[in-house]
Amino acid sequence: MKGAGGNADRVWQLLVKVYFAQRGQLPAEAGDLSPVQCHVLHLIEPGRPMAMSRLAEALACDASNVTGLIDRLESRGLVQRRQSPDDRRVKILDLTPAGSRVRARLMRYVREEPLPLSRLSAREGRILLKILERLVGD
Amino acid sequence: MKGAGGNADRVWQLLVKVYFAQRGQLPAEAGDLSPVQCHVLHLIEPGRPMAMSRLAEALACDASNVTGLIDRLESRGLVQRRQSPDDRRVKILDLTPAGSRVRARLMRYVREEPLPLSRLSAREGRILLKILERLVGD
């Protein structure tokens, strides 16, 4: 048994549980967006536009999936596509003002009230963050 | 700012990232099951049969969803439904021998090789586990 091997099953089970528990509550905060749409909004940080291919990478999904995902968010007026000036194949994603507002609401929700994350002390929060960063190699 | 409030956005972003990163790799280990089907297999522990309603709870999804989920796993011979002796409305889920084998393979995968969890030291694993347990209230 090396590293976290002994606890890995349990850790993974809890990570999934945390993810599912939160996921179901996001749409109510975001006016009927799906959980994945909420994640996309969270991943696109305002002022930090991102290529569609990078979003596919962040979601660990096929690029073809991102097309429909962004179609739906764009039709709601929350996200915009623009051409990249550097490479005319690339499309850059950015939040609209409306998208930024929904994102802010989501983040306030994650930060505050019903979220289990508020159960953690500041110290635990810092430690968890550090561990997750190592986990993600980020 | 109280508790982990200051880091909550980032923590949540990383939790989602970890979840998505792993999710995509599960099906290859489990012979073409979907990620959610893998989670279901992980949630039903051998020798610990569970009511369908409890599974819906664990997945934080509607009960109607579980019907189809279990239909698909049952048609692959991985899970079984039985009547509860106590309450004839309730159906109890249990793994078949084949289901237990797939589950064991999944758990070995999570415990070992390509999983980021192996990057953590034993100490970090213990700390992460403790924090997640508090997060989930488990």
Next chain:
DNA sequence: TATTGTTATACTCTATAACTATA
């Protein structure tokens, strides 16, 4: 009356394969 599970329905999510435009 309330609860467990199912069915029908309508979306969304997702991967695969084939395509276009650009590099």
Next chain:
DNA sequence: TATAGTTATAGAGTATAACAATA
């Protein structure tokens, strides 16, 4: 040739509403 994104397609996940059986 290789890459970014799209389209078409098929299947899985998901919630809502209406229902049957049981409590």
